Amino acid sequence: MSTGEDLNVIPLQKGDSLCLASPDVGLFTRALEQGDWVDEGQLIGLLSRLGRMTPLRAPTGFAGPGRTRAQIASPPPERVLTPVGYGTTLYELVLVPDEGQGEEASLAPDPAPATLTVSAPQSGRFYHRPGPDSPPFLNPDDELQEGTTLGLIEVMKTFAHVSYHPGKGLPDRARMLAWVAEDGAEVHEGDPLLEFEPL
Amino acid sequence: MFRHLLIANRGEVAVRIARAARDLGVVPIGVHSQADARASWLEAFEESVCIGTGPPEKSYLRASALVQAALQTGCSAVHPGWGFLAENARFAALCGQHGLTFVGPRPAVMDRMGLKWPAKRAMAAAGLMGIPGSDGILADADQAARVASEVGYPVLLKADAGGGGRGMRLCEDEPTLRTAFVEARTEARAAFGNDDMYLESYVSGGRHVEVQVLADARGAAIHLGERECSIQRNHQKLIEESPSPALSPTERTDIGLAAAAASAQVGYCGAGTIEFLRLPTTGQLCFMEMNTRLQVEHPVSESVSGVDIVQAQLRLAANQPLGLTQDQVRLSGHSIECRINAEDVHRNFQPTPGTVRVFDLPTEVGPGQVRVDTHLRAGDEVPPQYDSLLAKVIVHAETRDLAIETMQRALSGARVEGVSTTLPLHLAVLSSPEFASGEYDTSSLPFDPANLEASASPGTD
Numbered sequence: 001m002s003t004g005e006d007l008n009v010i011p012l013q014k015g016d017s018l019c020l021a022s023p024d025v026g027l028f029t030r031a032l033e034q035g036d037w038v039d040e041g042q043l044i045g046l047l048s049r050l051g052r053m054t055p056l057r058a059p060t061g062f063a064g065p066g067r068t069r070a071q072i073a074s075p076p077p078e079r080v081l082t083p084v085g086y087g088t089t090l091y092e093l094v095l096v097p098d099e100g101q102g103e104e105a106s107l108a109p110d111p112a113p114a115t116l117t118v119s120a121p122q123s124g125r126f127y128h129r130p131g132p133d134s135p136p137f138l139n140p141d142d143e144l145q146e147g148t149t150l151g152l153i154e155v156m157k158t159f160a161h162v163s164y165h166p167g168k169g170l171p172d173r174a175r176m177l178a179w180v181a182e183d184g185a186e187v188h189e190g191d192p193l194l195e196f197e198p199l
Numbered sequence: 200m201f202r203h204l205l206i207a208n209r210g211e212v213a214v215r216i217a218r219a220a221r222d223l224g225v226v227p228i229g230v231h232s233q234a235d236a237r238a239s240w241l242e243a244f245e246e247s248v249c250i251g252t253g254p255p256e257k258s259y260l261r262a263s264a265l266v267q268a269a270l271q272t273g274c275s276a277v278h279p280g281w282g283f284l285a286e287n288a289r290f291a292a293l294c295g296q297h298g299l300t301f302v303g304p305r306p307a308v309m310d311r312m313g314l315k316w317p318a319k320r321a322m323a324a325a326g327l328m329g330i331p332g333s334d335g336i337l338a339d340a341d342q343a344a345r346v347a348s349e350v351g352y353p354v355l356l357k358a359d360a361g362g363g364g365r366g367m368r369l370c371e372d373e374p375t376l377r378t379a380f381v382e383a384r385t386e387a388r389a390a391f392g393n394d395d396m397y398l399e400s401y402v403s404g405g406r407h408v409e410v411q412v413l414a415d416a417r418g419a420a421i422h423l424g425e426r427e428c429s430i431q432r433n434h435q436k437l438i439e440e441s442p443s444p445a446l447s448p449t450e451r452t453d454i455g456l457a458a459a460a461a462s463a464q465v466g467y468c469g470a471g472t473i474e475f476l477r478l479p480t481t482g483q484l485c486f487m488e489m490n491t492r493l494q495v496e497h498p499v500s501e502s503v504s505g506v507d508i509v510q511a512q513l514r515l516a517a518n519q520p521l522g523l524t525q526d527q528v529r530l531s532g533h534s535i536e537c538r539i540n541a542e543d544v545h546r547n548f549q550p551t552p553g554t555v556r557v558f559d560l561p562t563e564v565g566p567g568q569v570r571v572d573t574h575l576r577a578g579d580e581v582p583p584q585y586d587s588l589l590a591k592v593i594v595h596a597e598t599r600d601l602a603i604e605t606m607q608r609a610l611s612g613a614r615v616e617g618v619s620t621t622l623p624l625h626l627a628v629l630s631s632p633e634f635a636s637g638e639y640d641t642s643s644l645p646f647d648p649a650n651l652e653a654s655a656s657p658g659t660d
Contacts, residue, residue, distance in 0.1 A: 083271035085249035
């Protein structure tokens with residue numbers, strides 16, 4: 001019955017509690033019971049898609065022994081096969097700190113680097129290359145000057161070039177350091193796209 | 200007839216199909232992406248299933264999620280609308296494999312007619328001649344360059360699965376062609392999930408005339424007259440009208456009958472559109488492509504024929520006979536449609552997603568009738584992921600002059616705030632002498648964007 005890859009459910013923060021949501025359209029079955037504990041990577045049900053069962057697993061990095069433990073707070077669905085859509089909540093969880101562990105993992109972020117960034121002129125999807133099989137417009141260490149194409153922004157299926165324009169605090173010539181927005185990433189107007197330093 | 204219909208699309212077309220379904224007593228079930236999860240148009244459906252995140256390939260292009268959504272909501276049929284998977288034969292086949300009726304032609308016919316090159320061959324066999332160009336799909340930019348030098352520049356590069364100008368590029372020389380080939384491919388893949396390209400000789404100044412056909416599974420086919428779609432910008436249709444001011448009554452009858460006959464001959468079933476280019480030199484109508492789906496501009500044909508094309512699609516998909524002979528089709532009056540897009544005419548037609556604060560398109564203006572097809576109302580969001588169509592305003596009047604007057608009144612009274620719209624463009628075209636005379640073509644958009652005055656943009660920001 002089971003074919004292909006397992007699917008990780010989607011963790012969603014809702015106020016103080018955490019929800020696990022369906023990663024696809026399908027019929028949800030073999031749900032865990034209220035009060036069961038959920039660890040990362042654990043099998044937490046099956047999703048039937050076009051007649052095939054895919055195991056659903058808890059995502060990694062949200063809970064586990066030694067850190068926070070998650071317990072199912074919601075009752076299981078009434079139907080054996082429950083129709084769900086993408087993002088439908090499967091479980092509501094309560095997070096309980098695992099006893100004996102008080103370790104704080106989060107450290108202060110690194111001090112901001114003294115580099116400059118180009119920001120997105122509009123919201124859309126940002127691409128590094130003219131086509132999926134083409135080389136990127138730019139690579140780290142490339143020189144930027146007036147009119148250098150940085151990438152493409154897709155808004156409503158229309159592609160527009162994003163170019164480098166000196167002024168407003170940007171130097172005439174610069175050297176690219178790294179991409180900030182990944183190839184194909186959804187960006188909002190003003191989001192940094194890439195980092196560079198003046199030449 | 201079906202009990203539940205899954206509408207595998209979004210926005211205006213989804214709402215239009217839901218209306219036709221309810222008119223026939225069919226329960227419309229919708230789908231939506233997370234980006235559309237709070238859209239007011241989801242109210243048109245009995246129920247809607249979230250099929251993924253905002254980007255089209257993560258939601259509206261996911262054939263398996265759409266089929267699963269249909270199955271788990273008890274649907275027996277799937278209407279693909281236009282765009283997305285509407286001309287994807289694999290999607291149609293997947294529906295069939297899971298016992299769902301795909302509202303459209305059989306996958307094999309779609310494959311042949313939906314892809315432009317096999318369609319050209321089939322239509323040539325049925326007596327409709329095409330424009331000179333590549334003999335099939337282009338393997339790469341090198342082959343494109345070779346073919347282009349044979350047919351001669353300029354050439355038009357086209358996506359085989361394309362439509363609506365997506366994945367299409369005009370190339371004047373080889374360097375442009377090579378760059379355009381890569382870009383158009385990317386665009387085609389994003390828009391249609393298919394990046395096959397072909398090219399043909401570019402005809403400057405022709406007119407885009409298309410015939411609406413309806414065919415049943417018994418081999419009967421009729422046409423509902425033609426639509427003139429030559430008012431375009433970047434190959435995107437802006438204004439459509441029926442009948443075409445360019446055709447004589449004899450030409451009209453001849454091309455309509457030829458299109459219907461060709462549809463029957465290729466085994467077409469459902470609603471389809473055969474597009475022609477009317478050559479500026481000889482006036483000959485060359486076959487361009489067949490769209491095996493509902494078209495954005497279908498209301499124009501509905502207005503002059505009185506036939507509800509979406510209802511007809513559902514009836515034909517349910518294996519009912521046409522129930523209408525060509526002699527019973529009465530084409531009357533003149534109809535015009537304007538597509539109102541969320542684009543800034545003053546900033547090179549850049550899409551302007553955002554929140555529509557005021558959205559008021561009047562219909563009680565006269566002298567003709569006004570119909571507004573839209574999925575939006577004040578307060579709605581226009582998300583950046585999808586195309587920019589806000590609404591279609593369709594008028595029907597006794598004569599072309601009265602239709603133009605009605606449209607001018609309807610658009611002058613329109614108030615849209617929150618996003619920029621193409622309303623000023625439409626008003627400029629409608630009041631131009633070129634449009635009034637009917638003497639226009641695809642290359643002569645009769646206005647200059649630079650001359651658009653701010654005062655000509657009523658109610659826009």
